[in-house]
Amino acid sequence: MTRARLLEVAIAHFGRRGFEGASTRDIAAAAETAMSSITYHFGGKEGLYLACADHIAAQVRERQTEAFALFVDAAALTREDAIARILLIGDSMAVMMLHPASADWARFIVREQQDPTEAFDRLWEGVMKDLLLGVQALLSRVCPDHSQPELRALALLLFGQVMVLRSARASVCRALEVDELGPDEAALLRKRLRRNTIAVLNAETEE
Amino acid sequence: MTRARLLEVAIAHFGRRGFEGASTRDIAAAAETAMSSITYHFGGKEGLYLACADHIAAQVRERQTEAFALFVDAAALTREDAIARILLIGDSMAVMMLHPASADWARFIVREQQDPTEAFDRLWEGVMKDLLLGVQALLSRVCPDHSQPELRALALLLFGQVMVLRSARASVCRALEVDELGPDEAALLRKRLRRNTIAVLNAETEE
DNA sequence: GTCTATACTACGATAGAC
DNA sequence: GTCTATCGTAGTATAGAC
Numbered sequence A, B: 001m002t003r004a005r006l007l008e009v010a011i012a013h014f015g016r017r018g019f020e021g022a023s024t025r026d027i028a029a030a031a032e033t034a035m036s037s038i039t040y041h042f043g044g045k046e047g048l049y050l051a052c053a054d055h056i057a058a059q060v061r062e063r064q065t066e067a068f069a070l071f072v073d074a075a076a077l078t079r080e081d082a083i084a085r086i087l088l089i090g091d092s093m094a095v096m097m098l099h100p101a102s103a104d105w106a107r108f109i110v111r112e113q114q115d116p117t118e119a120f121d122r123l124w125e126g127v128m129k130d131l132l133l134g135v136q137a138l139l140s141r142v143c144p145d146h147s148q149p150e151l152r153a154l155a156l157l158l159f160g161q162v163m164v165l166r167s168a169r170a171s172v173c174r175a176l177e178v179d180e181l182g183p184d185e186a187a188l189l190r191k192r193l194r195r196n197t198i199a200v201l202n203a204e205t206e207e
Numbered sequence C: 001g002t003c004t005a006t007a008c009t010a011c012g013a014t015a016g017a018c
Numbered sequence D: 001g002t003c004t005a006t007c008g009t010a011g012t013a014t015a016g017a018c
Helices: A002-021 A024-030 A036-042 A045-063 A065-069 A079-098 A102-114 A118-142 A148-167 A169-176 A183-206 B002-021 B024-030 B036-042 B045-063 B065-069 B079-098 B102-114 B118-142 B148-167 B169-176 B183-206
Strands: none
Touching (some): A002 A024, A002 A045, A002 A102, A002 B002, A024 A045, A045 A065, A045 A118, A065 A079, A079 A118, A079 A148, A102 A118, A102 A148, A102 B102, A102 B148, A102 B169, A118 A148, A118 A183, A118 B169, A148 A169, A148 A183, A148 B148, A148 B183, A169 A183, A183 B183, B002 B024, B002 B036, B002 B045, B024 B036, B045 B065, B045 B118, B065 B118, B079 B118, B079 B148, B079 B183, B102 B148, B118 B148, B148 B169
16 A cells, blocks of 8 residues: 555654655655655645644554543542553553654654644544543542642643653663663663552542 | 854754754844855854754753752752752753743754754753753652662653653643643642652652 | 656755955 | 855656556
8 A cells, every 4th residue: 555655654754854854755765656646645745744643643542442441431430440540541651652663653743742733633633632531530530629620730740751751762761871772671661650650649649 | 143143043943843854044044144154153054953952951051050059969968858859950840841932942852852863962961961860869869779770760750740841732731721831830730740749759758 | 546757946055255 | 254146956746648
């Protein structure tokens, strides 16, 4: 499939060099097709860019199917079960962020986060919104007294711990004195994430 | 100063569009000078890019002078004082990340974090290394039993909570249902950061 | 559907006037 | 130090063959 190959290559190129920096020539060449295939399949460079966003949203959603399943019936859970689910979701996200395959699309997302275009709307509506609302619902079981904005802020900062594994990867590697994150570093970071999350949620529960 | 104006403009342009995406034509025009001034002052596009990294490092270091001062004599502190200092540093970083002025250089840094070039070395050696080592030293007062890698992982995830305010700004705004972060949102996020940090550090202390 | 060929614009670098 | 002028290259888009 020329179309599928173009999408995959384009996500990598747009992610690394940005919309303007990436060239349709390079993308077409790397996908082993002609430049005009982009016009045919996506209408042009911009169409290809937006299609990348849709593809990423679908891909992340598929990869996190098990995590999304943990959002159902949140209101009926005990506090302990809600905490357990939050820990599972956080770890699932961490594993994804630590996996090499997430590098390309994560670059794309981080770029859109800082300079949102129409592509960000698609990413947000496609996955992020549901992910954040889901965690918020679980958090409201853990901290029933918190206001909705407080729960959202909590969810965002918890996500921040996970996202730093991608968005500041170079510093993570430098700090841990490795060239790239291996199994040992992954285990260390996941353990730390789990313990931090437990600490935060327990502190909120005690009050 | 043509040189200073070029640096400021270039950080914004490189941050938004990346090294390849940004054009020396646009940078020169925005700095109200000729394109050849870049050649004269920085030797070319790449020289300008590296000079941007140095400038950012110096700028952040200057802006965080008070925070860096909190690193001195870490070994002699009580656990409570070390925690208090970590909270101050975290809040100082959060204020910086929430301030509109950090948008341009933060884009530059986040980009380098995901695709490090020689510019990342300059950012790391210029500020980040000392910042992370400093926090690590304070953390070792709080959790004297932890290994160095454990302390580094802890420091990284704590930073992640702060960095998410910039690196995922679009999602933060969407989640809080605002177009941009105002004083109310800033207060909410800073409070949450503080409480999370206290919770994490207390949990580690108890064991 | 995928290719080649081409039109037109914008890129970075540099030479040389002032 | 800063400008204008220009060179060679690389960008996107599109027309048209197959």
